[in-house]
Amino acid sequence: xxxxxxxxxxxxxxxxxxxxxxxxxxxxxxxxxxxxxxxxxxxxxxxxxxxxxxxxxxxxxxxxxxxxxxxxxxxxxxxxxxxxxxxxxxxxxxxxxxxxxxxxxxxxxxxxxxxxxxxxxxxxxxxxxxxxxxxxxxxxxxxxxxxxxxxxxxxxxxxxxxxxxxxxxxxxxxxxxxxxxxxxxxxxxxxxxxx
Ligand code: MN
Numbered sequence: 001x002x003x004x005x006x007x008x009x010x011x012x013x014x015x016x017x018x019x020x021x022x023x024x025x026x027x028x029x030x031x032x033x034x035x036x037x038x039x040x041x042x043x044x045x046x047x048x049x050x051x052x053x054x055x056x057x058x059x060x061x062x063x064x065x066x067x068x069x070x071x072x073x074x075x076x077x078x079x080x081x082x083x084x085x086x087x088x089x090x091x092x093x094x095x096x097x098x099x100x101x102x103x104x105x106x107x108x109x110x111x112x113x114x115x116x117x118x119x120x121x122x123x124x125x126x127x128x129x130x131x132x133x134x135x136x137x138x139x140x141x142x143x144x145x146x147x148x149x150x151x152x153x154x155x156x157x158x159x160x161x162x163x164x165x166x167x168x169x170x171x172x173x174x175x176x177x178x179x180x181x182x183x184x185x186x187x188x189x190x191x192x193x194x195x
Contacts, residue, residue: 004054006037007076015084019178024166029079032162036071043068058145070143074125078158083184095154095189102135110180113137117157117176128155128188130195152195155188 009029014022040057043065044050049057057069090106091099103109116137117126124141129151138146146153157163157179164175 003041004037004072006034007079009079011082011084016082016182017085018167019085019175019182020082020164021167024164027166028158028162029075033072033075033079036068036075040065040068040072055147058147067143070145073147074143074145074156075158077153078125078156081155081184081187082182083187085178085181087181089181089183089185091185091188093189095185095192098130098133098135098192109137113155113157114173114176117159117179118173120159123160125156125158127151127153129153130192152191154191154195155183 006029009025013025013029016025020028044052044057047065049061049065049069052060054069054073057065058073061069090096096106099106099109103112113126113128116139120126120139120141122141124139124144127138127140127146129136129138129146131151135154136151138149138151140146157176159172159176164172168175
């Protein structure tokens with residue numbers, strides 16, 4: 001059977017500081033993300049899912065298998081969406097143009113995405129997605145993933161408390177505000193161009 005592995009982080013464990021500390025990485029990546037991988041491997045053994053790709057499992061499963069598969073997918077996508085902090089970090093090229101066309105301006109997009117992330121009740125994710133060149137911001141609770149709705153994910157922020165609590169405690173809006181400095185817009189643009 002297939003055994004899913006925790007993908008390597010695309011940077012050092014302190015690269016996202018001070019927005020995401022190495023201590024948060026030690027728990028969020030090394031413990032939480034790893035646990036979703038372990039749970040998934042245990043749950044699919046001997047089932048119809050054991051030789052399927054992660055994306056197939058996300059699309060075809062529900063319940064505990066879905067929760068763990070989607071959390072593996074979501075976290076890998078999240079880590080790949082980030083980079084070391086940069087001042088005045090903004091999208092360029094095709095994705096910048098699409099954001100302006102869909103939201104009016106980058107600032108208006110940031111405001112709408114930040115609001116979606118801040119107002120998501122409980123645990124979950126805010127996403128920027130695309131379908132037929134139309135960009136959309138959506139909220140998903142728990143392990144929710146836009147692939148289930150036929151949307152292509154471009155960017156996400158994890159707003160489960162485990163994503164920011166060690167660094168920001170209850171101040172989710174402050175974490176969201178600082179998140180903008182670590183978005184890897186080059187990666188987001190690659191995803192947009194492939195969509
Ligand atoms: Mn998480």
